[in-house]
Amino acid sequence: MSENTEFSRERQIEVYVSGMAGDKPHVPVDVGRLRDAARERMSPEAFAYIAGGAGTENTMQANRDSFNRYCIVPRMLRDVSQFTTSTQVLNTQLPSPFMLAPIGVLDMAHPDADTAVARAAADENIPMIFSSQASRSMEEMAGVMGQSPRWFQLYWSKMDDLVVSFVQRAEESGCEAIVVTLDTTMLGWRIRDLDLAYLPFLRGRGIAQYTSDPVFMQSLKEEAAAPAPARKITLQSIQGLLEMVSNHPGGMLDNLRSGEAIAAVQKFIATYSRSSLTWDNLSFLREHTQLPILLKGILHPDDACHAVDVGMDGVIVSNHGGRQVDGAIGAFDALPDVVSAVDNQIPVLMDSGIRTGADIFKAIAMGAKAVCLGRPYVYGLAAGGYDGVREVLRNFKADFELTMRLSGCRFVEEITRDHIKRIE
Numbered sequence: 001m002s003e004n005t006e007f008s009r010e011r012q013i014e015v016y017v018s019g020m021a022g023d024k025p026h027v028p029v030d031v032g033r034l035r036d037a038a039r040e041r042m043s044p045e046a047f048a049y050i051a052g053g054a055g056t057e058n059t060m061q062a063n064r065d066s067f068n069r070y071c072i073v074p075r076m077l078r079d080v081s082q083f084t085t086s087t088q089v090l091n092t093q094l095p096s097p098f099m100l101a102p103i104g105v106l107d108m109a110h111p112d113a114d115t116a117v118a119r120a121a122a123d124e125n126i127p128m129i130f131s132s133q134a135s136r137s138m139e140e141m142a143g144v145m146g147q148s149p150r151w152f153q154l155y156w157s158k159m160d161d162l163v164v165s166f167v168q169r170a171e172e173s174g175c176e177a178i179v180v181t182l183d184t185t186m187l188g189w190r191i192r193d194l195d196l197a198y199l200p201f202l203r204g205r206g207i208a209q210y211t212s213d214p215v216f217m218q219s220l221k222e223e224a225a226a227p228a229p230a231r232k233i234t235l236q237s238i239q240g241l242l243e244m245v246s247n248h249p250g251g252m253l254d255n256l257r258s259g260e261a262i263a264a265v266q267k268f269i270a271t272y273s274r275s276s277l278t279w280d281n282l283s284f285l286r287e288h289t290q291l292p293i294l295l296k297g298i299l300h301p302d303d304a305c306h307a308v309d310v311g312m313d314g315v316i317v318s319n320h321g322g323r324q325v326d327g328a329i330g331a332f333d334a335l336p337d338v339v340s341a342v343d344n345q346i347p348v349l350m351d352s353g354i355r356t357g358a359d360i361f362k363a364i365a366m367g368a369k370a371v372c373l374g375r376p377y378v379y380g381l382a383a384g385g386y387d388g389v390r391e392v393l394r395n396f397k398a399d400f401e402l403t404m405r406l407s408g409c410r411f412v413e414e415i416t417r418d419h420i421k422r423i424e
């Protein structure tokens with residue numbers, strides 16, 4: 001316990017003193033109102049893509065319900081004047097026990113996209129997990145982060161040499177761990193996107209890691225692109241083509257002439273993920289990186305044990321924010337069995353449904369080392385760009401610190417199962 005920075009007090013004073021001069025926070029503090037503010041700034045397609053889940057969205061609801069079934073039971077008279085919220089996961093230092101979940105296609109939320117998020121994360125020293133489906137290359141994000149910590153999330157492509165290239169680039173970009181997302185070997189059945197007939201990747205969005213990759217781009221040159229399937233020419237199809245071409249690196253006219261933008265989208269769609277992936281593939285990754293490897297999307301305790309057995313360095317309990325298997329177990333419901341199966345051999349993280357500092361506290365009490373924040377920071381980005389993300393991060397830090405201290409805990413390791421109680 002080294003610090004005693006009273007960050008929560010600093011944040012409260014910042015807000016209330018600004019209020020004396022008539023200023024309100026850039027973005028709403030309440031996550032529900034934040035989501036509404038984000039919705040107002042986004043196209044219906046962007047909002048559907050970010051806010052939506054799979055099927056009936058029952059799993060999105062389960063993520064919240066599972067937190068609500070547990071209450072915090074605060075303890076009194078425990079001298080919480082000396083405290084710290086910082087913690088360490090593997091070799092990464094966290095000022096507060098949360099990091100930023102990998103989220104793709106952030107340019108749908110705001111034109112500054114991943115760069116604004118990376119800057120805000122760095123300014124708050126909160127680790128960011130770069131997405132394989134980012135709108136900016138990992139080099140560009142790393143370039144605005146200084147020494148601030150970052151990890152890389154991998155979608156395992158059908159091209160092994162691309163997997164190796166991504167991992168090498170992540171190492172060179174200063175990433176301290178690789179997170180392999182296991183739950184999205186196919187895209188879930190996302191009703192809102194289907195109703196709007198909108199998939200960002202077809203418009204060349206969210207494929208910046210690929211179009212900035214030498215292996216991927218070389219593969220385009222080696223293979224003649226398959227001719228695009230014949231479609232009706234409509235105003236929308238022309239707009240879609242122009243969007244695709246403008247999202248590709250280089251000049252629009254050159255991209256139109258060369259056909260490279262279309263080829264990149266086709267290649268991405270054909271190769272982005274591998275449904276044949278099994279536990280045996282993981283040794284390939286192990287051979288190609290010295291970095292710790294975490295598996296994201298673990299929900300069953302036996303899969304968690306398996307991760308330990310094959311030498312993985314951590315697991316992230318997650319149902320992808322309810323975007324993959326509708327009807328899947330709430331992530332917080334899945335956490336205790338995974339924690340006991342892993343039995344402290346490797347760190348367990350979690351995401352899906354974290355909306356307040358209290359949720360972070362409950363996850364830690366249930367045995368998570370840290371959590372990943374998802375949609376809330378994207379809503380901050382949509383509603384207020386860099387400032388919006390930064391405020392969201394500051395609010396989560398302050399909220400967690402207050403929850404921890406008001407519950408009678410001085411540091412993260414002091415938060416135990418004894419601090420929460422199931423109410424049904």
Ligand code: FNR
Pocket residue numbers: 049050051101102103104105131132133134153181296318319320321322323351352353354373374375376
């Ligand atoms: C995601 N998520 C995700 N996960 C991942 O491993 N790679 C990715 O590129 C993405 N992209 C992505 C886009 C959008 C719009 C969302 C909402 C989510 C899942 C993400 O990392 C995390 O698991 C969820 O966001 C957690 O759920 P909540 O807390 O956001 O509801």
